[in-house]
Amino acid sequence: MVTKQDTRPRPKAGPAEPDRPQRRKAAAAYPYAFYLPAGIVYVVIFLIPTVMAFYFSLTRWTLFDSTFVGLENFADFFAEQNLSIGFRNTLVYAVLTSGLKVVLGMLLGVLLTSRLRLRGFLRSVVFFPVLVSTVAVGITFSVLLKPDTGLVDRALALVGVSGHDWLGDATTALLSVALVDVWKGVGLATVIYIAGILSIPPDYYQAVEVDGGTAWHRFRHVTLPLSRPATYSVIILSFIGGLRSFDLIWTMTRGGPGFTSDVIASIIYKQYQAGFYGLSTAGNVMLFLVVSAIVIPLSWFLGRREIA
Structure with a gap:
């Protein structure tokens, strides 16, 4: 049995489409660059002082030295009349x-x-x-x-x-x-x-x-x-x-x-x-x-x- 050959024009092959993960990464690289300044400010202004506050709450400290006392400060604070x-x-x-x-x-x-x-x-x-x-x-x-x-x-x-x-x-x-x-x-x-x-x-x-x-x-x-x-x-x-x-x-x-x-x-x-x-x-x-x-x-x- 002879079949007719398809003579319709076919679209020309274009450049190969990049993989989806690569396209997603390329699209996300630009917005992430704008997060960096805010992230630095957040870490410097909020995160680091918060961690330091948690540490110094466990010490007796002055401007020049500190002594680790554990939870003693919290016990004294809760004993405040x-x-x-x-x-x-x-x-x-x-x-x-x-x-x-x-x-x-x-x-x-x-x-x-x-x-x-x-x-x-x-x-x-x-x-x-x-x-x-x-x-x-x-x-x-x-x-x-x-x-x-x-x-x-x-x-x-x-x-x-x-x-x-x-x-x-x-x-x-x-x-x-x-x-x-x-x-x-x-x-x-x-x-x-x-x-x-x-x-x-x-x-x-x-x-x-x-x-x-x-x-x-x-x-x-x-x-x-x-x-x-x-x-x-x-x-x-x-x-x-x-x-x-x-x-x-x-x-x-x-x-x-x-x-x-x-x-x-x-x-x-x-x-x-x-x-x-x-x-x-x-x-x-x-x-x-x-x-x-x-x-x-x-x-x-x-x-x-x-x-x-």
């Missing part, structure tokens, strides 16, 4: 400030993405405290909250409310500092929420309007669930900041009155002032571990809910 107060105040401060920043940041974000004529100006006003030095804010509010002579007590006196020693009373000192922290940091939370709300497609809002929904329905069924990534970011950032907070508390109360507004960071700083460098380094390591132990599971939990 004010440590339980510092842990409690740190958690209360972090939960209070991060919670208020989430609530107020969302409300301000919704307000400043609405059809306000002065919304651009108001955004600048809300964000301005973020740009001010924390120490300057602490000094300013220390003056404003002075008993009798401070502007806050004078304003309250005009409406018939007696003055109060806000920073000198053990029951209000930590709360007063926390509210100042919220005033300073809510601008950043608001900016994150504004970005999250503006990224929501307007079709969702139009669908709610077509169904006859009110402003509450738009917020409840569109803004609130779709701004969850912004909420996740605000919670993590503000909670980490609250757990590590030191400068504002030290500027306004120095941990007082007594030790009632001490947090872990201020206790560590007092040990540095007293010359117990190894002990305070152990405290810093413990603070690092505590923040990691709280934030990593929280980040995993919130990230899981965000995906769900």
Whole structure:
């Protein structure tokens, strides 16, 4: 049986295609070169100091020498009489400030993405405290909250409310500092929420309007669930900041009155002032571990809910 020969033109053979691994390597070589500067900075600025901190937490050290003492510094740190107060105040401060920043940041974000004529100006006003030095804010509010002579007590006196020693009373000192922290940091939370709300497609809002929904329905069924990534970011950032907070508390109360507004960071700083460098380094390591132990599971939990 004779078959007909295929006379159709065949495509010309081109150059041999390189192997897939070689192509992948060639494509990845260019981006990896950009990772190198960031990797060097990360190793020098973060990784090496962290390893050194873990080592020096096991020693009694000064600027010129060190003596290895093992876990003795950690035992002394946990024996600190004010440590339980510092842990409690740190958690209360972090939960209070991060919670208020989430609530107020969302409300301000919704307000400043609405059809306000002065919304651009108001955004600048809300964000301005973020740009001010924390120490300057602490000094300013220390003056404003002075008993009798401070502007806050004078304003309250005009409406018939007696003055109060806000920073000198053990029951209000930590709360007063926390509210100042919220005033300073809510601008950043608001900016994150504004970005999250503006990224929501307007079709969702139009669908709610077509169904006859009110402003509450738009917020409840569109803004609130779709701004969850912004909420996740605000919670993590503000909670980490609250757990590590030191400068504002030290500027306004120095941990007082007594030790009632001490947090872990201020206790560590007092040990540095007293010359117990190894002990305070152990405290810093413990603070690092505590923040990691709280934030990593929280980040995993919130990230899981965000995906769900």
